[in-house]
Amino acid sequence: MALLMSASFLANSPLAYGGLPVAAGAATASVVLCTAALALHWHGRDLWRRRVLWALASVLLLVGAAWELRSGQISPAWAAPAGLLLTEASLWARPGRRARVIGFGSVGAAAVVGLLARFGLVAPEMVVMTIVLVPTIATGVVCQVWHYQVAQELERARELAGDLAVAEERLRFAGELHDIQGGNLQAITLKAQVARRLVTVDPERAEAEMRAVEELARAALKDAREVVGGYRKVALADEIDSAARILESAGVQATVPDAPPSLDEDTEKLLGLLVREATTNLIRHAEPTAADVSIVEIDAQVTVTVTNNGAPSPTGGGNGLTMLKDRFTEAGGTVEHVHDGDRFTLKGTVPKAPQQAPVPPQRRAARPRRAVPVRRVVPKRARR
Structure with missing residues (x-):
């Protein structure tokens, strides 16, 4: 000029x-x-x-x-x-x-x-x-x-916030893994030392100790699978609040449910895993500016949907989504993900556990009526 x-x-x-x-x-x-x-x-x-x-x-x-x-x-x-x-x-x-x-x-x-x-x-x-x-x-x-x-x-601050959110999640995972496996590994080490010392003195006692080591190893493997598969058991509301805090620290405008419904422990665990997996993938692989978490109850099913923009080109499902689909399938639910332009939608549906209500001792048989689907949408709030 x-x-x-x-x-x-x-x-x-x-x-x-x-x-x-x-x-x-x-x-x-x-x-x-x-x-x-x-x-x-x-x-x-x-x-x-x-x-x-x-x-x-x-x-x-x-x-x-x-x-x-x-x-x-x-x-x-x-x-x-x-x-x-x-x-x-x-x-x-x-x-x-x-x-x-x-x-x-x-x-x-x-x-x-x-x-x-x-x-x-x-x-x-x-x-x-x-x-x-x-x-x-x-x-x-x-x-x-x-x-x-x-x-x-x-x-740079946004990238740093995303890296810190991922690092915080890794530290939390490492802490859970240490808490769960620390005791098992320590017990295995002690029993293996005892068996080594008794192998020439008391072979029968050494064999018993080695059987205990085998049982502990199996328990440790089971705990490791549970940690890798589902981390720890938390309420769905805690997972949504944690996701909102992580997204807020990364500069993403998040809209989350105001008061998630109270569900049984297994259902909340699955839906919490979906929210956590979606948040982790969103921070690590996308460059979003807005994200939306919604919960819809239809009859005996609960659906959680996480949508974000700024998604990169699809490169195939990762191990996290594959593991999530397997867990939902075992519970009778489904997991779907849709990539439309730069928008990515992850939706998980799982049936609610039937509630056993006490039946009065003498009750007149009622005339059967046709079931009407009941749909309830949880109100949401915006987090900046």
Whole structure:
């Protein structure tokens, strides 16, 4: 933009044919050097390199303006490059003082140009362009740099929040695995040591100890499968609140049920596993901005649906979804997942356990009536 504006004014200047390339080259070199200094600022390079480039750009701007002055007056072609020079100079200051530098620099530039205009060295249009373009270009570029840096920081914070959420889940899993398997492994170690010591002294006792080791190993394997398959038993409401906190920490706008229904332990475990698996996959594999968790009860079935945007291209189901489908199938339920564009939907349906209500001792047989499906949707709340 600075080069375009400078070229537009130079094309209408009274410069001779031989002097126009010199002025245009000086303006172009000044803008290029100043842009290089801004690029060094963006990449966090040394300040002295930027100052050297800024000094060279300033000298070229002054040389070009002086060359144009030989043919008459200085045109407004140098206002836009001067705005870039002020931009780079303001970036030397701390973020809180850049506006002050731009203000003082704009006033100083306007004062110098106004003084030169009184002596007839500068065209009147140059005064107006200096007052308008210098602060506008400096403020616009500095604001763009600031907004882009803030966007990058937010993106890094979002990635860090997602990594921390996954790390927290891994730590929780590691803690559960340690709590469950620590005692089993310690008992196995002790009994194996006892059996080794008794193998020559009391073979029968050593054999009994080894049978105990075998039983403990089987129990440890069963516990490991339960940990891998279902972690720990928690309420569905706890899983939904945990998912909402994880999504909120990752910068995802989450809509979750306000008060999940009270279900039996096995049903809540399965549905909690689905919410946890969906949240983990959402954080690890997608880049969502919004997620929705809904619970619907129809007759004797409960359906939990988790939907999010920002899903990547489908690459096939993972081990987590396969394990989840197997567990729902064993309980008589189903798990479905749909990939539509960047939206991913994971839905799990499981039958509720029948409730055994006490029957009065003497009750008149009632006339059978046709069953009417009952549908209840749990109200939801938004979590930001």
